[in-house]
Amino acid sequence: MDQGSIPTSEAVYKLIQGLSKLPGIGPKSAQRVTYYLLHAPEEQVKQLSDAILSIKQKTKLCSVCFNVTDTETCLICRNEQREHGKICVVEQPQDVPALEHTTSYHGLYHVLHGAISPTEGIGPDDLKINELLERLKSNKIDEVILATNPNIEGEATAMYLSKLISPMGIKVTRLAMGLPFGTELEYADDVTLTHAIEGRQEF
């Protein structure tokens, strides 16, 4: 069958259209997945479609850290083994698994659900910033790690939070910014290089 031709079934056509809107999936992969599902056992397809639906129907935000969870509070917040005096502030829920994957952080998280963007009209009230401040007031927290993205919006958010949190007598740290592993010095921009020089460590 010709890769580019329009399928004769509307159901097939609809699924290809839907899949090709997903990140990383082009029209050809969408077509391949669709025909795979067409021939797969009905039970397997049903499990997949239930799984897709349930991420919309069964998930909610953790009432403490605003990470995505199925329960009132998430597994990390409920874990007694973790350091409850440390909070790492991230922009998006998907930043949490990225940091967890490193296994080098054992504290808690706080998900802002975005970053301050003056030109888009996104301010502190549109993010979980008041919730963070409340959390800091009512718990014994000794360090807040700002892990917002190293770009203008993430930096503005970090600077804003630091000005609010430092006066509370809590240690505020920022993820080190510098040269990403595997890059070459000659391609680095001035901002990255400056951060890398300032954040240099004894070798």
Next chain:
Amino acid sequence: MSNPRNYQTEAIIIKGVKLGEADRILTLYTPHLGKIQAVAKGVRRPRSKMAGHLELLTYSQVWLARGRNLDTITGCQTINSFLQLKSDLWLTSCALYVTELVNQFAAEHIENYPLFQLLLKTLEPLCKDKDKELVLRYFEINLLNQVGYRPQFKHCVACNKALQPATNSFCSAAGGMLCPNCTQHEFLTYPLSVNALKVLRLLQDSDYATSSRLKLNSSISKELEGVMYDYLRYLLEREVKSATWLLTLKEQKGMLVPNK
């Protein structure tokens, strides 16, 4: 087809919007091509060689390849990263305000070299000069000059008489000042003190070096900010989002102390 497939230009990055998983659509302000949009591939990945050179508020040399819809950035090298602007919340916010206005008022693909120079010569003093408010006011007045909305500060726009040293009013809808007499017949006017009007005239007619010698007290500063925000909002027919943010920051104590 006289357009070559590849070209290069200096550019200041004034806006960025996420595209797909790892790309961004950037809005660039250039000396001779005016405002252009281009795709920067892969710049949201940590190992991107281009990301740092294409961050907002960066002045770079940019190499582009023409595309069917949008052109693609193929290379870039920082000319000035305006590091000071990026390490202080208030300065970052001022600079974003400046670039938002350029983005709103500039047309795509229309060369406006004086506006490019104005943008560059605003970001530089924002980094180093003391009175950031004065830098912003100088920018606004001269931006309006460059994009065809030069406000009338010498004569009354209704009766055309020269303004007397009294409390005259600015009228956004009329694009200039009204004498006390004509003010009575207009709604939505903004009364200006004699000194505030003098400052506006000076900012409109002098270069930055001369203007930067002005010392503004806080009440004049506030008057000027009010009248400019009013006029800009009127011309754009909407709020200037980053101006709202600047006001929010001003209301919160301790937000303006610069990191030195």
